[in-house]
Amino acid sequence: MNKFITLSLLLIGICSSAFAQKYFTKNGSISFDATAPGSPENITADNRTVQCVIDGATGNMQFKASMKAFTFERALMQEHFNENYVESDKFPDAKFAGSISNMSAIAMDKDGSYPATVKGKLTLHGETRDVETTGKVTVAKGKVTATANFSVLLSDYKVNVPSLVSDKVSKTAKINVSCGLEPLK
Amino acid sequence: MRQSIKTILLLALFSCNTALQAQDDLLGLLGEDKPKKEYIKAAFKSSRVINAHSMEFINPGTMDFRILHRFGNIDQGLKNFFGLDQASMRMGFDFGLRPNLMAGIGRSTFKKEVDAFIKYAPLRQSKGPGSFPVTVAFVGAVTVDGLPWADPTRQNYFTSRMAYYFSAIIGRKFNDAFTLQVTPTVVHKNLVQLQTDPNDIIGIGVGGRLKLNKRMAFTWDYTHVLDGLPTGYYNPLSVGLDIETGGHVFQLHVSNATGMNERAFITETTGQWGKGEIRMGFNLSRMFQLKKKKA
Numbered sequence: 001m002n003k004f005i006t007l008s009l010l011l012i013g014i015c016s017s018a019f020a021q022k023y024f025t026k027n028g029s030i031s032f033d034a035t036a037p038g039s040p041e042n043i044t045a046d047n048r049t050v051q052c053v054i055d056g057a058t059g060n061m062q063f064k065a066s067m068k069a070f071t072f073e074r075a076l077m078q079e080h081f082n083e084n085y086v087e088s089d090k091f092p093d094a095k096f097a098g099s100i101s102n103m104s105a106i107a108m109d110k111d112g113s114y115p116a117t118v119k120g121k122l123t124l125h126g127e128t129r130d131v132e133t134t135g136k137v138t139v140a141k142g143k144v145t146a147t148a149n150f151s152v153l154l155s156d157y158k159v160n161v162p163s164l165v166s167d168k169v170s171k172t173a174k175i176n177v178s179c180g181l182e183p184l185k
Numbered sequence: 186m187r188q189s190i191k192t193i194l195l196l197a198l199f200s201c202n203t204a205l206q207a208q209d210d211l212l213g214l215l216g217e218d219k220p221k222k223e224y225i226k227a228a229f230k231s232s233r234v235i236n237a238h239s240m241e242f243i244n245p246g247t248m249d250f251r252i253l254h255r256f257g258n259i260d261q262g263l264k265n266f267f268g269l270d271q272a273s274m275r276m277g278f279d280f281g282l283r284p285n286l287m288a289g290i291g292r293s294t295f296k297k298e299v300d301a302f303i304k305y306a307p308l309r310q311s312k313g314p315g316s317f318p319v320t321v322a323f324v325g326a327v328t329v330d331g332l333p334w335a336d337p338t339r340q341n342y343f344t345s346r347m348a349y350y351f352s353a354i355i356g357r358k359f360n361d362a363f364t365l366q367v368t369p370t371v372v373h374k375n376l377v378q379l380q381t382d383p384n385d386i387i388g389i390g391v392g393g394r395l396k397l398n399k400r401m402a403f404t405w406d407y408t409h410v411l412d413g414l415p416t417g418y419y420n421p422l423s424v425g426l427d428i429e430t431g432g433h434v435f436q437l438h439v440s441n442a443t444g445m446n447e448r449a450f451i452t453e454t455t456g457q458w459g460k461g462e463i464r465m466g467f468n469l470s471r472m473f474q475l476k477k478k479k480a
Binding site for chain 2: 022026051053060061072074083084089162165
């Protein structure tokens with residue numbers, strides 16, 4: 001009988017930890033800059049409808065950004081981005097699935113700024129590559145904000161930049177992620 | 186007692202199970218994305234197939250500066266460098282006002298003619314909920330001949346210089362590569378050359394494009410005039426290649442038509458493909474962003 005109780009309690013214990021708070025947003029922001037040095041035009045865009053969920057217990061995290069939601073200063077650039085570069089009709093979303101490896105050092109319920117090491121797989125233009133970066137998790141008055149910067153080599157994701165525009169479009173894109181997260185109920 | 190423990194155990198197992206499942210698909214916790222209605226873009230690379238208006242609109246807040254050249258007949262040979270020694274041109278400015286509304290003005294060297302048009306699409310091809318299979322657009326335009334009066338002795342009216350054309354464009358982007366459109370057009374001239382010439386000429390245009398790769402497309406543009414084309418005038422047929430390079434679109438083509446507006450190319454094409462009376466030409470389109478989009 002005692003064994004049963006112990007087992008039950010143990011299971012409940014495990015599960016409640018797995019049940020610890022998850023955080024999410026549906027309007028996170030991802031921007032990128034792929035401007036070549038000396039380019040007369042800025043090749044930048046941002047997306048403010050990024051979905052993100054972070055599991056506060058395990059550090060697992062997932063992102064999804066709709067490619068067509070990236071807006072550019074110039075409408076034609078946006079059209080070319082979707083049509084010629086990332087082929088948004090074929091590959092509508094960019095996704096990231098990974099984890100914060102030092103989650104145990106981050107107290108989501110205590111104000112502070114915590115460095116976070118993030119590892120995972122980024123899927124873009126149908127290609128999946130390993131990505132590793134350091135970001136930051138800031139907790140202030142119960143509000144959780146996760147930010148990160150990293151660069152991707154466009155050729156890794158088979159995004160082809162024709163030589164004709166290589167003076168404008170860089171071979172790498174600097175990516176900025178910023179998500180204000182709310183507890184998921 | 187035993188019963189309650191069992192219940193707890195089961196509950197614990199059950200909750201554990203769902204928690205573990207959720208681990209794999211965190212985004213799934215946010216629920217399915219609602220499908221949204223999405224208008225089809227980039228049916229053509231340009232707002233013209235070659236000569237005729239296409240189902241494509243330029244983006245709101247942009248200006249399209251268009252320089253069009255039509256050279257002389259290729260069959261003139263080296264003497265006139267295959268027609269390149271002679272050029273007829275049209276310079277124009279198009280403005281994107283709404284996603285489905287644009288207007289433009291241009292001037293051609295042929296007849297020193299000014300033309301202005303407005304193009305509106307009440308229905309646009311879309312996908313997702315409430316989708317529509319085709320784009321239906323209308324073009325209304327006026328042209329004003331700028332040549333000196335042919336007969337200054339008679340009573341001449343300004344309206345005699347004017348002609349109008351109205352087109353309906355019904356087009357569909359079938360897939361990434363293939364777009365087809367049908368364009369019934371009526372051209373009305375206030376004054377015609379001969380008493381026997383009709384004032385109204387109706388033509389049915391068929392235009393399309395086949396994308397060869399991301400930046401090049403094969404295009405064609407034909408108008409069949411139903412009735413009333415005076416002798417010596419023929420149906421215009423153009424075939425071309427669209428090349429897109431960043432902010433520019435080059436439309437290179439060969440055609441039997443010289444005119445660069447509907448009045449001119451539908452009713453005043455004198456060349457015949459069968460006789461090799463074709464000419465090279467190009468449309469150069471340069472897009473300018475007048476209004477910055479960013480918030």
